[in-house]
Amino acid sequence: MEQDLMAPKQRRKFLQILAGGVGVLLAAAAGWPLLRFLAPPGGGDASDQVTINRGEVAPGSVHMFQYRGRPAVVLQPSPGEFVALSAVCTHLGCIVQWQEEEDLFLCPCHAGRFAADGTVISGPPPEALETLPVTLEGDQILVG
């Protein structure tokens, strides 16, 4: 008699677990495409390289460009010498600006100052700007 009373309960429990399991599976089947759809497109790999015309970077001036989806800068501190840096301030992620008269980078957010080679001069930035590899190929500057 007791067994008869228990059976429907057990059946209900089993069906609840089954429905829950199917629900989880369906949610995963719908959720995976949604996550992939919303995920940012795959960033570049290590072989990503940006080519800039040498003429675009006059001595003492800078050229801003996108490198792996983030702002970067290339400058010619002295004739024939090229330096490429990430333009993202290491403090809170603002974009540094080149101050031609002072030969330094200034972060407009909290007045962090970086030298032309990216090292910190003053202000809150905890570390230097990231240096990017630069090579010259004829009239082309290759970054990355």
Place this chain on the structure above:
Amino acid sequence: MSPLKALIDFFDVRLGVREIYQRELAGYLLPRRVNIWYTLGSVVLTLFIVQILTGILLLIYYVPDAEKAFQSVQYITDDVAFGWLFRMLHAVGANVIIIALLLHMLSVLFMAAYKGRRELTWLSGFILFNLALILCLTGYLLPWSQLSFWATTVATDVPGAIPVVGDLLVEFLRGGETVNNLTLGRFFALHVVGLPLVLLALIGFHLFCVKRRGISTPPFGEEYQQEELLPFFEHEEHPGGTPFFPNYVVKDAAVICFFLAFMLAIVFYAPGLFFPPSAFEPADPFVTPPGIKPEWYFLWAYQTLKIFPSEIIGLGVQIIFMTFLALLPFIDRGAERRPAKRPIFLTCFVLGILLFVGISIWGHYS
């Protein structure tokens, strides 16, 4: 105590959710012989939700500019992960909604469920159907393909048949003499914001009417009794009927699953069904592709315009037919709802369906 029970208790002491559950779900009774045709409203509602969700996802990558729209849709389809899936779900979903809406309206007509002071329910539902058609039309232009450009050119040309103001109306619709970037802008705004807002408000009103007046009893079987209409408002009760939850909700869920499966079957096994080759070419305002046709649900209107010697007569016939349908509950005042006892109506019903199908097929092959 189980965590689920604890959670329900938490909400119950604050919001009285058990009382709501009892009153609105388990204790809300529907007619005992309620059939699967009654589930089509829930099917349409679910499909609308699918459209809104997939539409929001497509908005992330879509660019409403004549120069970029086609490329952005190609990008969604070819480059974004599962972009093809969401685009197809949206495009196929639009067609499946029209099928479900047509079936819903036909079942309401067949069972004369618009009778018994349900005029407002019918009228709001009929406007919803037309709104869905306009949503389809405005959404059709957005991919900015040859198909969408020229189908919209043909469709927006129709009001031009109206005397005196026709040309002005066409120009106003398009934002210019021809379909152009401004047409895309206004269709985009209508499709993603304007019409969905009106749609949501109307769905709310339609559901309110359904709930407030009560579900109509199916006019079949020996148990059916003609409802006596009193001179004041009365909610139609169904003592001893089927509980909305879980009995009816399970039936609803089954039919919804069937429609979703039908939609997915088209997406996976017949993806080209609603995409002729001109849907894959960017819009060219200087080249009209041969044999451009509207979507299947507009074919009857398209062919009607061609049958009559002048466009204005064809348009007039359509307007009269649609107005008659909209006002049917005010015209058909008889209390009888059993189809077998309404031979004239039944004949018109069957002939009407055959005429719709026949003219659509004619339009397709003309």
